[in-house]
Amino acid sequence: MALFEGLADRLQNAFKKLKGKGKLDESDVSEAMREVRMALLEADVNFKVVKDFVNKVKEKSIGKEVLESLTPGQQVIKIVNDELTELMGGAQAKINLAPKPPTVVMLVGLQGAGKTTTVGKLANLLRKQGRRPLLVAGDIYRPAAIKQLEVLGRQLDIPVFAMGDKQSPVDIAKGALESAQSKGLDLVIIDTAGRLHINEELMDELKNIKAAVNPHEILLVVDAMTGQDAVTVADSFNKELEIDGVILTKLDGDTRGGAALSVKAVTGKPIKFAGMGEKLDALEPFHPDRMASRILGMGDVLSLIEKAQANIDQEQAEKLQKKLRTADFNLEDFLDQMQQMKKLGPLEQILGMIPGLGGKKLKELKDQIDEKEMAHIEAIIKSMTTEERRNPEIIKGSRRKRIAQGSGTKVQDVNKLLKQFEQTREMFKQFAGMEKKMKKGGGLKLPFFK
Amino acid sequence: MGFFSKLKEGLTKTSQNFVEKIETLVTGRKHIDEELYEELEEILIQADVGVNTSMELVEAVRKKVRERKVEDPAELKDILQEEISAILDEGKSPLNLIEGLTVIVVVGVNGVGKTTTIGKLANWLKEEGRKVLLAAGDTFRAAAIDQLEIWSNRAGVEVIKHNEGADPAAVAYDAVQAAKARKVDCLIVDTAGRLHTKTNLMEELKKVKRVIERELPGAPHEVLLVLDATTGQNAVSQAKLFGEAAGVTGIALTKLDGTAKGGVVISIKRELNVPVKFIGVGEGMDDLREFDSRDFAQALFG
Numbered sequence: 006m007a008l009f010e011g012l013a014d015r016l017q018n019a020f021k022k023l024k025g026k027g028k029l030d031e032s033d034v035s036e037a038m039r040e041v042r043m044a045l046l047e048a049d050v051n052f053k054v055v056k057d058f059v060n061k062v063k064e065k066s067i068g069k070e071v072l073e074s075l076t077p078g079q080q081v082i083k084i085v086n087d088e089l090t091e092l093m094g095g096a097q098a099k100i101n102l103a104p105k106p107p108t109v110v111m112l113v114g115l116q117g118a119g120k121t122t123t124v125g126k127l128a129n130l131l132r133k134q135g136r137r138p139l140l141v142a143g144d145i146y147r148p149a150a151i152k153q154l155e156v157l158g159r160q161l162d163i164p165v166f167a168m169g170d171k172q173s174p175v176d177i178a179k180g181a182l183e184s185a186q187s188k189g190l191d192l193v194i195i196d197t198a199g200r201l202h203i204n205e206e207l208m209d210e211l212k213n214i215k216a217a218v219n220p221h222e223i224l225l226v227v228d229a230m231t232g233q234d235a236v237t238v239a240d241s242f243n244k245e246l247e248i249d250g251v252i253l254t255k256l257d258g259d260t261r262g263g264a265a266l267s268v269k270a271v272t273g274k275p276i277k278f279a280g281m282g283e284k285l286d287a288l289e290p291f292h293p294d295r296m297a298s299r300i301l302g303m304g305d306v307l308s309l310i311e312k313a314q315a316n317i318d319q320e321q322a323e324k325l326q327k328k329l330r331t332a333d334f335n336l337e338d339f340l341d342q343m344q345q346m347k348k349l350g351p352l353e354q355i356l357g358m359i360p361g362l363g364g365k366k367l368k369e370l371k372d373q374i375d376e377k378e379m380a381h382i383e384a385i386i387k388s389m390t391t392e393e394r395r396n397p398e399i400i401k402g403s404r405r406k407r408i409a410q411g412s413g414t415k416v417q418d419v420n421k422l423l424k425q426f427e428q429t430r431e432m433f434k435q436f437a438g439m440e441k442k443m444k445k446g447g448g449l450k451l452p453f454f455k
Numbered sequence: 456m457g458f459f460s461k462l463k464e465g466l467t468k469t470s471q472n473f474v475e476k477i478e479t480l481v482t483g484r485k486h487i488d489e490e491l492y493e494e495l496e497e498i499l500i501q502a503d504v505g506v507n508t509s510m511e512l513v514e515a516v517r518k519k520v521r522e523r524k525v526e527d528p529a530e531l532k533d534i535l536q537e538e539i540s541a542i543l544d545e546g547k548s549p550l551n552l553i554e555g556l557t558v559i560v561v562v563g564v565n566g567v568g569k570t571t572t573i574g575k576l577a578n579w580l581k582e583e584g585r586k587v588l589l590a591a592g593d594t595f596r597a598a599a600i601d602q603l604e605i606w607s608n609r610a611g612v613e614v615i616k617h618n619e620g621a622d623p624a625a626v627a628y629d630a631v632q633a634a635k636a637r638k639v640d641c642l643i644v645d646t647a648g649r650l651h652t653k654t655n656l657m658e659e660l661k662k663v664k665r666v667i668e669r670e671l672p673g674a675p676h677e678v679l680l681v682l683d684a685t686t687g688q689n690a691v692s693q694a695k696l697f698g699e700a701a702g703v704t705g706i707a708l709t710k711l712d713g714t715a716k717g718g719v720v721i722s723i724k725r726e727l728n729v730p731v732k733f734i735g736v737g738e739g740m741d742d743l744r745e746f747d748s749r750d751f752a753q754a755l756f757g
């Protein structure tokens with residue numbers, strides 16, 4: 006699936022021509038949207054859903070200001086991701102509870118989606134939340150489906166209601182409701198046979214069960230690996246039964262899971278839970294935001310963007326802070342930071358970690374970042390050997406000349422950088438005292454500021 | 456929710472079946488234009504052919520149209536079908552049935568229809584006059600053994616089983632011994648559904664295969680990967696990883712009685728050269744067909 010790995014790169018490429026950071030213009034956005042479209046289609050998002058989505062995002066992107074901490078490519082990715090997350094909806098791992106117990110939940114879906122196992126998992130999950138469930142063996146068609154549910158019930162030590170395969174599922178459901186009432190169980194979960202959405206007879210059967218026991222919650226179970234047909238299936242089940250939500254199964258595999266978006270888009274109903282494995286505790290609340298980045302196939306890029314926006318990774322921050330305190334901070338760290346900065350601009354966070362450098366001051370400093378100088382500095386540091394970067398003290402006359410040549414700069418530039426770096430490090434050393442200095446308005450001069 | 460309602464409206468339009476769609480596509484037009492190619496690509500993508508393969512197929516059609524100086528839009532359909540069956544091989548890929556004992560291992564992810572397909576296949580082979588034995592190699596899923604037993608009764612064949620939780624390789628070992636002793640023609644080994652990304656479970660599968668190889672040199676003669684036609688592009692990953700672990704020799708494409716088209720098998724054939732051998736068109740014993748690339752291509756496009 007090299008396509009996905011390449012999406013971030015290709016988006017960056019699509020924006021190469023865009024100089025500086027201005028507004029996103031139509032042709033750039035169109036080019037980027039072509040890549041987004043491909044990625045979504047390869048992720049199995051339904052064709053029609055992709056088309057509408059891309060059009061919508063395109064409209065939103067054109068003319069949009071590029072955030073300072075982002076490249077134009079990242080800006081588009083961010084818009085795409087935000088829209089996708091919004092479309093996926095908020096987290097809703099809740100089951101509608103009946104005002105008067107028992108709560109009746111019915112699971113429906115195609116053959117092989119994972120309904121029976123999910124009945125067990127859901128019961129297990131809700132039992133942990135204090136419910137007393139009864140499992141109902143309503144699949145009278147598939148060989149050994151009743152037995153399967155009975156085995157699950159035994160494994161979980163949860164009662165199972167079954168009437169064999171000679172009674173109608175409607176009667177079974179009714180019987181189960183009565184049984185739950187008499188036993189004081191407050192949650193009834195009905196397993197139903199897998200069926201095709203185009204099988205009228207079997208769809209009628211579900212409607213009849215619905216009419217007979219009035220489920221508080223009808224959940225459509227959908228295999229996360231489903232392709233383009235997910236919209237047809239979800240739309241049919243929803244139209245016939247008015248589902249309340251969706252459970253996505255088999256998400257523990259390597260599918261991009263575009264069906265999630267298709268199903269959400271076509272039914273408007275929330276995806277509530279995700280099946281993450283075969284074990285009976287492998288049912289988790291569904292995370293719409295994670296799903297969005299999974300579908301896009303750019304989890305890494307997205308998390309970078311997030312970091313740029315929120316705060317730098319905690320562990321990394323701590324490491325850096327420690328380095329700053331001990332003045333163990335060398336040109337290698339310096340370069341690291343710069344490269345990161347180029348990607349996502351966490352300078353703000355780095356500066357933000359320095360005591361006394363908050364709010365307005367920070368903004369001022371940020372506005373002063375000189376991009377060109379940064380490029381110079383990077384070139385200079387890159388022309389140094391590892392040894393030199395780790396021990397800047399050893400960079401004397403001849404080395405400075407070599408470095409200047411290698412980086413296409415002047416010896417003066419190298420001198421300047423080293424001096425600035427030394428000052429910076431010195432300042433970091435006196436970390437504690439810095440706060441006062443800053444308050445007095447003493448300039449903190451990092452080399453990549455104007 | 457303007458987006459949802461707009462989308463719904465669009466979907467009602469697209470939920471016409473493919474026959475209708477392709478008909479409107481080609482009959483409503485006087486000449487072949489860019490829009491027509493785009494619509495062709497859309498139809499392929501919506502049949503789960505995948506965006507890359509769809510684009511390449513349309514490109515191939517475009518080339519043929521140029522070469523043959525085709526002007527009638529109605530001919531596009533035929534050209535496209537030609538291209539698709541060329542990828543999928545002309546005609547049928549028969550099961551590799553040898554003189555003596557043929558061993559068939561059936562693999563796939565959870566719920567695709569392995570056990571059901573085995574039931575149908577057992578019936579089909581038996582009706583061809585072969586002596587069939589089944590091995591209940593899914594010792595993991597609750598009641599999977601019972602399910603296979605019910606199918607064996609329906610088909611009137613015997614089954615070798617251990618208890619739930621037993622080592623599937625041990626079941627395979629016993630089954631091969633029994634097949635040899637009972638002079639069976641075809642042994643079909645069921646396996647537990649597993650996601651192709653779970654390395655430990657794929658190792659388990661390799662072990663089953665190794666045991667069969669060791670007990671009967673040259674076996675298994677077929678490793679059938681069961682694919683659910685509803686599955687999207689992930690089927691390529693399934694075919695690849697099951698292929699690496701178990702040496703898949705053919706595909707059984709199930710649930711074609713729904714509205715899904717299973718177009719992803721075109722990409723699988725192209726990329727991994729694994730042919731489709733059977734299709735499943737229902738839950739009954741007789742709902743198994745030999746795969747025919749022409750029919751398949753036609754079903755995609757009416």
Ligand SMILES: Nc1nc2c(ncn2[C@@H]2O[C@H](COP(=O)(O)OP(=O)(O)O)[C@@H](O)[C@H]2O)c(=O)[nH]1
Pocket residue numbers: 116117147199201563564565566567568569570571572648681709710711712713734735736737738742
């Ligand atoms: N409609 C339809 N359902 C099928 C087909 N093949 C299998 N199934 C159903 O899919 C579900 C899962 O099948 P099963 O054989 O248990 O899958 P396994 O987990 O791979 O062994 C069952 O309900 C089967 O009846 C088919 O070709 N068409």
Ligand SMILES: [Mg+2]
Pocket residue numbers: 569570571593599646647648
């Ligand atoms: Mg099975």
